[in-house]
Amino acid sequence: MTVLPEVHERHGATFREYDGRRVVDSYGRPDRTHRAVRKGVGVIETRYGILQISGDDRVEFVDNAVTNAVPTENGRGVYALLLDPQGRIETDLYVYNAGERLLCFTPPGEAAPLAASWRENVFIQDVDIENATDDLAVFGVHGPTATEKVASVLHGGVGSPDEEFTFVRGSMGEAGVSVIRTDNLPGEEGYEVVCAADDAHEAFETLITRGNNAVPFGYRTWESLTLEAGTPMFETELDGTVPNVLGLRNALDFSKGCYVGQEVVSKIENRGRPSRRLVGLALDSVPEPGAAVFAGDSHAGEVTRAGDPPLRESPVALAFVGFGDDLDTLTVRVDGEQVAASHEPLPFVDGSERSARLPEY
Incomplete structure (x- = not known):
């Protein structure tokens, strides 16, 4: 609200x-x-959704749960992920050190379940978790x-x-x-x-x-x-996805010690290229989220979101496709028909800054 x-x-x-x-x-x-x-x-x-974390062990507790190093200095923050045991994204969040407390900014619907989950994992630590949304x-x-x-x-x-x-x-x-x-x-x-x-x-x-x-x-x-900026968002691209499929680098610190999902992510990172990647497409009409993408006659993936943004002459879409798929032969199913799609580098429009979430492979 x-x-x-x-x-x-x-x-x-x-x-x-x-x-x-x-x-x-x-x-x-x-x-x-x-x-x-x-x-x-x-x-x-x-x-x-906003969580307030206080107590003497607040930094250590949150740092052990997320994929990036939580800052110990007042006035600094970090972008991070919370992963399930298979390395898939459960939520993304911003963590800010505000002196006597940490503030964790999550997608709107994620604060309450995250607070409940973290409270279950507090044992002898001095940690207090409040929903400050x-x-x-x-x-x-x-x-x-x-x-x-x-x-x-x-x-x-x-x-x-x-x-x-x-x-x-x-x-x-x-x-x-x-x-x-x-x-x-x-x-x-x-x-x-x-x-x-x-x-x-x-x-x-x-x-x-x-x-x-x-x-x-x-x-x-x-x-x-x-x-237009080519930014993957939680609701459409991040939720349930393994980070390296997104080419998402700014949320990960591989020098950290153990936390939920870190070992899985490290193994995936060291294994080579991911099975899928996030790409930009230009089309003549706007597909629905989930629309099938084909490379030649083979199913390659699906559209995550699409639109007809003001600073483009034609519709664009973000889509997951196979890492090895031929991007010169792509089509997308729109209203039951195969529509030609051309691969375009991200971002679709250059602004005054580049999004820190732009995929990097």
Whole structure:
């Protein structure tokens, strides 16, 4: 559930369900808004599930559970995965060291089951796990002028963080905020502004109406931006997939000690190329998610998501295909017919930054 439904409505928002939560779909004219973000900067209320981990053993506990090294320094974070025993992704998450606590940002529907699972695994450690999803609000600030936007409204004697997954504390209007440098999922320079839910109205209105201009945008624009950027997302590509099939490098630290799934992932990594890979396709029509992809006469894989984004002349899709399949002979089944598809390198559109999740094989 958005923490600001009335405020979004005043800006002309329509809503939809996203992973079990009500979010802004658009504020009207999503294609125009998409272009405005690519040319300048936009603000979106981003829905996460949020866990707060406290106690003396908090860093060690979370570090032993995830695929990347949890930072011990206040003001730093990391992108990581939680894997099942077969090495498949159960959830992805961002872990931030906020001094006396860790904050774990998960996909919206994953916080409660993750909290329950972790609580079952706490034995003699000094660890306390709380679901803080309803206590905090998060706003994404994305676009080639995002740094200027944040600088124009961030006060407290601090500048915008310039290193990925670092954050600073300050204020926007009367709201106390933390500002995080993101991993550029829409293919643009980006930040996330985190505040108490009670301060969400002040923070959002400050971002939209004060300082440099910024346009509000919803999840329809977010999805078209991340598709153009070639960013694999949890709901469509990551969930249940082995990381090396995604070419996902920024979430893994192979120098770490044991944690659930690490040994499996290391063996897969050392075994050579994966069985499948994620590729970009250009087509003449938009296929449904799950549409079959063929290489010649052989079934090669399936589409994960597709669309007709504003800055492309024709529809595009992300698809899993066999690693050794001939990418020059691809077709996709659309409305019962085989439609020719050409392989295109990712990203589909170059923005001010490259998404940190772009596949690397």
